Amino acid sequence: MQSAIHSAAIQAAQQFTGQYLPLEQVTKPNLKTDEAAHYLNRRPQTLRIWAMRDGIEGLRPMRINGLLAWKTAEVKALVGVPA
Numbered sequence: 001m002q003s004a005i006h007s008a009a010i011q012a013a014q015q016f017t018g019q020y021l022p023l024e025q026v027t028k029p030n031l032k033t034d035e036a037a038h039y040l041n042r043r044p045q046t047l048r049i050w051a052m053r054d055g056i057e058g059l060r061p062m063r064i065n066g067l068l069a070w071k072t073a074e075v076k077a078l079v080g081v082p083a
Contacts, residue, residue: 023081026072030062036070039079 023039037044051061051068058078061068073083 023076023079026076029072030064030069031072031075033061033068033070036075039075 020035020038031039033044033047037047040047047061047070048068050056050059055061059070059074061070063069076083
């Protein structure tokens with residue numbers, strides 16, 4: 001339980017400061033568009049364009065409650081980070 005509280009505190013701090021964890025430390029299954037864009041060194045709008053084109057090779061978004069979600073494992077694979 002304390003791990004979940006710690007994880008929530010880290011995520012809240014990220015949102016407040018605008019900083020991101022190193023991709024190696026990200027354990028959640030999906031990333032928001034701004035997070036995926038950060039790790040891929042692209043602008044969020046570029047990922048939105050990719051989404052309209054049904055993704056790119058090896059990276060296809062899904063919609064969760066109307067928002068784009070990018071699979072963390074796919075982002076890690078593109079960047080070359082072990083999943």
